[in-house]
Amino acid sequence: MFLKNYTPAKKPIFLVLAFALIASVLTGCAGQKLGQKITTVKYYPECYRPIGDLRRQAEEANKATAAGAVIGAISGAATAYFTSGGNKADIVKGAITGGLTGAGLGYLISDEVQAMDQAERFRTYMQVMEMDASNMKQAVAAAKIADSCYNKQNTNLMKNFKAKRISEAEASERLKEITDGTTEARTILRNYADTSVQLANDYDRVITMEKSRPDRAPNRMINQVTTKKAAIVKETRNYSKVDAALDKTLLRCQENRAIIGSGT
16 A cells, blocks of 8 residues: 555655765865876886875875765755755755865855854864965975976986987986976966965955954954964965976976987
8 A cells, every 4th residue: 555655755866866966066176286197107206206195195185075075965965854844945055064064174254164153163263274284385395395306307317318328219208207297296286376375365354254243353363363374375485486496397308308309
């Protein structure tokens, strides 16, 4: 009797689809800052190591973040489903809210963070901003180490080629690895730098919002946010120096490619 009269409910189906959609959105942004891996590592693994380490660390962090985000999204959507009678708008809103909360990432100006009590809100600011500054610092350090190594190997390569210790074919292959590794390091660095500009803007908005709140925080707490923002700006300046060095290395690669191609 039950099976005969049973009609599959559409709302649970929509709920499942909402989970899938939110999960794909939350996990799809993983690794955006690192861009695509273009380097085939054969001759200079020591030069690529800082880039590879950065990728592995980001992959591990993205997996953990994505898992937390998906769990949060599912929890938020499920709560909204059962408390709203299956209203679609509320389900999606609940999924997104749960995802943001579960992700444990920025969203400092989101309603979810701004609804926290003052102490919890500022703890969130500090944790997220410290993570942002650390990530940028690591990206700058990795790019700097890789550039120094590839630059040294570039010099050694041309010495060996001109001394006819390696063939033109091998020299070209080696130079391509140096060029690709340097390009990859520069791409990662620039992606992080672009993100840091947006982060600085978000921090400015946080400071403005805190100063205008009815429950305005003490100046010492707001000053902590300002200090953390300064750390990001400082790393952006460091980025500019390393980025310029990477450009010089790539210019050398271009010049050496012409030399190797001419056989001289």
